[in-house]
Amino acid sequence: xxxxxxxxxxxxxxxxxxxxxxxxxxxxxxxxxxxxxxxxxxxxxxxxxxxxxxxxxxxxxxxxxxxxxxxxxxxxxxxxxxxxxxxxxxxxxxxxxxxxxxxxxxxxxxxxxxxxxxxxxxxxxxxxxxxxxxxxxxxxxxxxxxxxxxxxxxxxxxxxxxxxxxxxxxxxxxxxxxxxxxxxxxxxxxxxxxxxxxxxxxxxxxxxxxxxxxxxxxxxxxxxxxxxxxxxxxxxxxxxxxxxxxxxxxxxxxxxxxxxxxxxxxxxxxxxxxxxxxxxxxxxxxxxxxxxxxxxxxxxxxxxxxxxxxxxxxxxxxxxxxxxxxxxxxxxxxxxxxxxxxxxxxxxxxxxxxxxxxxxxxxxxxxxxxxxxxxxxxxxxxxxxxxxxxxxxxxxxxxxxxxxxxxxxxxxxxxxxxxxxxxxxxxxxxxxxxxxxxxxxxxxxxxxxxxxxxxxxxxxxxxxxxxxxxxxxxxxxxxxxxxxxxxxxxxxxx
Amino acid sequence: xxxxxxxxxxxxxxxxxxxxxxxxxxxxxxxxxxxxxxxxxxxxxxxxxxxxxxxxxxxxxxxxxxxxxxxxxxxxxxxxxxxxxxxxxxxxxxxxxxxxxxxxxxxxxxxxxxxxxxxxxxxxxxxxxxxxxxxxxxxxxxxxxxxxxxxxxxxxxxxxxxxxxxxxxxxxxxxxxxxxxxxxxxxxxxxxxxxxxxxxxxxxxxxxxxxxxxxxxxxxxxxxxxxxxxxxxxxxxxxxxxxxxxxxxxxxxxxxxxxxxxxxxxxxxxxxxxxxxxxxxxxxxxxxxxxxxxxxxxxxxxxxxxxxxxxxxxxxxxxxxx
Numbered sequence: 001x002x003x004x005x006x007x008x009x010x011x012x013x014x015x016x017x018x019x020x021x022x023x024x025x026x027x028x029x030x031x032x033x034x035x036x037x038x039x040x041x042x043x044x045x046x047x048x049x050x051x052x053x054x055x056x057x058x059x060x061x062x063x064x065x066x067x068x069x070x071x072x073x074x075x076x077x078x079x080x081x082x083x084x085x086x087x088x089x090x091x092x093x094x095x096x097x098x099x100x101x102x103x104x105x106x107x108x109x110x111x112x113x114x115x116x117x118x119x120x121x122x123x124x125x126x127x128x129x130x131x132x133x134x135x136x137x138x139x140x141x142x143x144x145x146x147x148x149x150x151x152x153x154x155x156x157x158x159x160x161x162x163x164x165x166x167x168x169x170x171x172x173x174x175x176x177x178x179x180x181x182x183x184x185x186x187x188x189x190x191x192x193x194x195x196x197x198x199x200x201x202x203x204x205x206x207x208x209x210x211x212x213x214x215x216x217x218x219x220x221x222x223x224x225x226x227x228x229x230x231x232x233x234x235x236x237x238x239x240x241x242x243x244x245x246x247x248x249x250x251x252x253x254x255x256x257x258x259x260x261x262x263x264x265x266x267x268x269x270x271x272x273x274x275x276x277x278x279x280x281x282x283x284x285x286x287x288x289x290x291x292x293x294x295x296x297x298x299x300x301x302x303x304x305x306x307x308x309x310x311x312x313x314x315x316x317x318x319x320x321x322x323x324x325x326x327x328x329x330x331x332x333x334x335x336x337x338x339x340x341x342x343x344x345x346x347x348x349x350x351x352x353x354x355x356x357x358x359x360x361x362x363x364x365x366x367x368x369x370x371x372x373x374x375x376x377x378x379x380x381x382x383x384x385x386x387x388x389x390x391x392x393x394x395x396x397x398x399x400x401x402x403x404x405x406x407x408x409x410x411x412x413x414x415x416x417x418x419x420x421x422x423x424x425x426x427x428x429x430x431x432x433x434x435x436x437x438x439x440x441x442x443x444x445x446x447x448x449x450x451x452x453x454x455x456x457x458x459x460x461x462x463x464x465x466x467x468x469x470x471x472x473x474x475x476x477x478x479x480x481x482x483x484x485x486x487x488x489x490x491x492x493x494x
Numbered sequence: 495x496x497x498x499x500x501x502x503x504x505x506x507x508x509x510x511x512x513x514x515x516x517x518x519x520x521x522x523x524x525x526x527x528x529x530x531x532x533x534x535x536x537x538x539x540x541x542x543x544x545x546x547x548x549x550x551x552x553x554x555x556x557x558x559x560x561x562x563x564x565x566x567x568x569x570x571x572x573x574x575x576x577x578x579x580x581x582x583x584x585x586x587x588x589x590x591x592x593x594x595x596x597x598x599x600x601x602x603x604x605x606x607x608x609x610x611x612x613x614x615x616x617x618x619x620x621x622x623x624x625x626x627x628x629x630x631x632x633x634x635x636x637x638x639x640x641x642x643x644x645x646x647x648x649x650x651x652x653x654x655x656x657x658x659x660x661x662x663x664x665x666x667x668x669x670x671x672x673x674x675x676x677x678x679x680x681x682x683x684x685x686x687x688x689x690x691x692x693x694x695x696x697x698x699x700x701x702x703x704x705x706x707x708x709x710x711x712x713x714x715x716x717x718x719x720x721x722x723x724x725x726x727x728x729x730x731x732x733x734x735x736x737x738x739x740x741x742x743x744x745x746x747x748x749x750x751x752x753x754x755x756x757x758x759x760x761x762x763x764x765x766x767x768x769x770x771x772x773x774x775x776x777x778x779x780x781x782x783x784x785x786x787x788x789x790x791x792x793x794x795x796x797x798x799x800x801x802x803x804x805x806x807x808x809x810x811x812x813x814x815x816x
Binding site: 004189472476477479480483 | 495497498505508509512513516520642643644645646647648649651654655
């Protein structure tokens, strides 16, 4: 069930009203049933597969708690192995198989390719990581084993975050299923406001930008230069609005029922460095890799080369988590390299900044940092969005084709240049669509600027009633009238 | 909880009121409908449905009037109105006719251009030229309001997305009975730059199909003729001229033959309803057309005057018969 669908517009109020209407002791069971219905809207039979995974990790955690020493570790390994095996079969088998066949051909081995024709269960990467988090935390003795299999199943399947996160930690979420949630006016309205904001980001911005981006990235041979730059910048905002929009709706819908999910995005394009960006982008996944990959590898408490290796491996696996494709692997590796270079050059950069006295103009300094970070991140998005490695390199090779001439003309003869080159910016869409897209991005960043000082919801709540309602009604009307036809969320594929 | 639901109900009610107001403004901005409603009030005699072949002109033209403007000035005994859009075709003309009849507006004559290219996948299947929203407004304004309100949340809504971009791109393109590729292969050649190969591909894509009796646009034309006749409205169908000379240059013999066959198919369908069609498809040579380096039905000043005269003759001869 998509959040931006009529099904969900019916499902959500019914579930929420019934949730508050039924006695507390039955609520967890009701939420579990609702989550099953939500999941089964995609491919119903996969619910059995999900139940099997739940049963394995639930049992493994109990065995881990009861055991000591090497047995404990063995149960952990069995649990991790079975969860990863499921992930491997559905998501990575074909990728590795095809690549193995390429290697085999190189050595003249006869290796027939047998591809599995399986549809990836929706949100597989998310709920498997959430399950792994539980088992690992039980192993680390930071989380008590959950004896009620229904509650554990709900932890894995809680519908707001089942298919695209935030990837929760057991110590954040499980105890909330036992707490009694009352209908709290402020919390409910705050949750609804967040859902509306998420919907705005998704249907007004992300789904609109998708038309521009798809036109270019699905026909790379037909475009070059400025069109690639516009499409890539638009993709940076598309993926942000798509995924953070989903997270807002997830967090908001949980908040309405009284649950607190972790924040997943904090104005990532205001980041002043790549490391800062990753503290702000898909926080639940970044911290997952930090806690369960980077730190166990030794983190930064090792020699510099080993530290760089740990960073690189964490980002490479993060790339692989996103998809079984070389484009995602390169995207992960590229971000790993960015971080390593950033760490290696930290002192030199600091000296240069002092030398050119940029530290005396902190606002300008921050702006330059944010622009450089945004450019580097947008460059890496080329690999994330491109349909193939070949396409990605084609985009990169033609990224600046004709751009100097265009800039020269824009400066020397602006009106003539706009009339001559407008198609390069419009990317097959109308002026109206282009202007709405630009205005929506500006509006989004204005909201982000406001958020630096205080929560926007808190700021709005201080406004007079009439203004507040005008704002809320305005946003809903914009969603209804300027929202594009619903597209699946990008992160659903992961 | 009571306070919340009361406020929510008020909020939803106000939003709904504003949404309906917004949609009314949206409907009012449907220019062609406003023109038609005005024509009904003024009891205009002739309704001319136009596409780009009506309004486009050559840069060298001194007289840049459209066919409908010329007709309006020639047919002085009649009042006339033009309901036009560059990509209008039979399907939306049919909806306009249904709307007129529903509104009890019965003009004396309705002029309907039949553009041969509108049957090709380049036009017939183009998602941007389906006019689903306009068709829904003409069918039922309340229905339009409902679908518009849920549009952003209804990805399976075929009413507003009759043909998706990917369905369009994967539509087969035929030269006669032979499949020669899919739309995506041909859209690449469009307007990019002039070359002999692009010209040939565009002509193939636009005109070399073999028209079948059951084509949806032909069905719309037949239905339109039926509705108009049933309501004592005289339909004047004319097949717009095509630059057949250029077509012949790229497909010698084959182009004219295909064009004639397709025109015959149209005639046979409309004549089933005892109905004549003014066939201008091969009346004009290349020097009557506006664009040289792109296959088109856009006429220059001379061409538009010729078409105007022929339509005028037809209407006047009908008048004499009466």
